[in-house]
Amino acid sequence: MQRAQLLRDSFLNMDAFHKHIVIGTAITAGVALLYIRHRRRNKVQTIPIGEGWWGAGERIQSEDNNIYPFEVQTTDDEIKDLHERLDKSRYTDPLEDESFQYGFNSTYLKTVTSYWRHEFDWRKQVVLLNKYPHFKTKIEGIDVHFIHVRPVQKKNQKVLPLMLVHGWPGSFFEFYKILPLLTESNDNLTFEVICPSIPGYGFSEAPHKQGFNSLAAARIFLKLMERLGFSQFYLQGGDWGSLITTNMAQMKPLCVKGLHLNMFMIRKGFKVMMSLLIGSYLPFLVGLSREDVRRLFPFFEKTMWPILRETGYMHIQATKPDTVGCGVNNSPVGLAAYILEKFSTWTNLENIALVDGGLERKFSLDDLLTNVMIYWTTGCMVSSMRFYKENLGGDLDKRIDSRTRIFVPTGLAAFPGELAHTPKLWAQTKYHNIVSYTFMPQGGHFAAFEEPQLLANDLIQFVRKVEH
Template identity: 60%
Template sequence: MWLEILLASVLGLAVYWFASRDKEETLPLGDGWWGPGARPTAPEDESIRPFKVETSDEEINDLHRRIEKARLTPPLEDSRFHYGFNAHYLQKVLAYWRDGFDWKKQVAVLNRYPHFKTRIEGLDIHFIHVKPPRLPAGRSAKPLLMVHGWPGCFFEFYNVIPLLTDPKAHGLGGEHVFEVVCPSIPGYGFSEAASKKGLNSVATARIFYKLMLRLGFREFYAQGGDWGSLICTNIAQLAPSHVKGLHLNMAFVLRGFHVLTLLLGPRFRRLFGYTERDVELMYPLREKMFHSLLRESGYMHIQCTKPDTVGCALNDSPVGLAAYILEKFSTWTNSDFRDLEDGGLERKFSLDSLLTVIMIYWTTGTITSSQRFYKENMGRSFLSEPHERMKVQVPTGFAAFPSELLHVPERWVKSKYPKLVSYSYMPRGGHFAAFEEPELLARDLGKFVGRVEGP
């Protein structure tokens, strides 16, 4: 017993030491060129061009032919989603995709918001820019950058945007009205992919920071989950004076001293700053942390090492692409969905919405370039980059959704984001927060901004 107390004390002091180092550091802004060939000597065209999503009968007919030729392997009896995407349910998805899904109609849905492109560091960067339809007298809109992750895209934010740009009309009050900018990460969807190695989250953060400046925003809020949380974090590390606040629904803070506290967490909960809710979400440790990571991280190893190999198959087969991506929308929404024959996909999403995400990857041919983002960020020097050790010195809010892949306690978040002003245990929801629970996310974002700006 005394040995355990001594060990816990040492670990507690180590946690305190790490958490108390609040160095005011920033990342060097730098510059880059990601287009083909050498950087031209002429100044880059900084114009902002309107863009529309388009399709054609030829594109749709080619898709249908490929779906019709699909070769599926029958699933094992009673395997549900434990072996991956269940082929019986996949047949239902394919039948709807072929005979019920209206891509032209969904293209019109995508064009509901204004799309643009602009050239930054040699790449055509796509984004949507949505302004409030109305503003209360004497109020101005708050600029908000929202960044997606993998295997998502800008479309994830379509249901939360009206709650942010016109909150009063949706019963959320009119105190905080946002002007929303949602870019596509380079190599995702309609943003051009890099021609050179090395375009990681920091380079992307610099590109999006330049985008916001180009749009005339000297100060803005940033929000993200998955890769979006890391990119927005990097923006705050690059240009903290320009980021009024940072709101996240995922945080990359799993470092050594946190892992050590996990082992004694239930017994010394208060010493390590764990709440009862933290313990519920993290324990039993073997199942909720280690087994969960092993089950859900196979794709990551592939994409961190050889993304182009699997990319060849996925970029050639819409059926394979759909199974690969939609399986994540099942288990990352709720791990218990593995126990269902249909993966629980239609409990949170419509097939129209899910297939729209797939179509954005399919029609742009960007699955391989999107997967390369893993290799650029994690395939070389994982957990050794300067930004991974650097604290974030801007006001931060965090929404902890209970079905996220890994729960991050408030103490952990605060160790990297010492100016944490809002931490919320969300009542439901998983990895794709804006897509799954737009109202919960919008309300928490409004609460966070209220605390940043005060009465």
């Protein structure tokens, strides 16, 4: 206090000239501090790429970097075993007037099983899966599977590399309807698409060691793109694919020309809390649009309750994945119920009130069961579940933390059926170069599978803005 008083007295006793010098110096210092803070805030930050080894046993000194063609196959024994298990399935009768409120309705499950057993043609679907070229390559000790679709380039047409990344309980097959929309364009722009299977999913080998999370997957996919000869490329993802591609942009922003997401996770902060407190009453004060308000409020009914109701699986898979995984990995009917229930409510939350879960309103049983068969024939259900434990085990906040900002051009497609809506205002706390934010007119969590044309259109318009 005495020192402050002395400084104040000294200032008051100065002549006008020296007072101006002191005031000018203080203003200059303040402006400098604000500038430094601004530079730090907008400095491109990166996540360390790191290194890993996920193969069995000790790490080998030299790894085979070759890329090998791969073909999806089946056998009579595989199909016979499936049919025998389907024939021996046991069911529990649903409660009276039950739809999907208790999970997958067993009456409709019998219908799905009957179709699977007597009408679904796995050999035909294998031919469909092999429509596009499949490959495998060894990265960090494990085989990484991907499809690589090259367009037939037309005159004066720009070809841009694009990686599409799926999530759970999906697979690379989710993108089969959007692939021709991206690679068979007659316009002046088209894509060369790489669509990998996350390690532990589908035909990618499962990690043999603990700790394989989104950062490890991001690093492996960056190495894959480098091995394929791409120094710059676009990324698109939803679900886990959203986090993986975001991590890729955080690791090597100079390689990512643009990042397009149909699900975007942010860490809740002050801005979000203020939006929730007063957004439904005075949305203009917190930067919410009318559509944001319509999708967010009433908050408990439209956001909190659906998340609580739909994420029970997450707590199981983030703690004891091998236990529940053992059951569904040995029962095709249990596997189908566990997976397809997500394609019901995550497509439209209102489907919970329908006896058939609304599954065939947006998908065919052939498409749904093909995705299930990818899990069944590869036995990857347990390893896909483990991805939750590895990601939710302690440092997820750090990987979705807004302090590790993304400055690459970003396009966000907000589908109304997604479990939780993220307004552009919130997304800007993490994604600092949002080139495109679209309120999609319809569609849910599995955007590429459900609304391929809408997603393709939004992705293309985003890329055009970036390339302009």
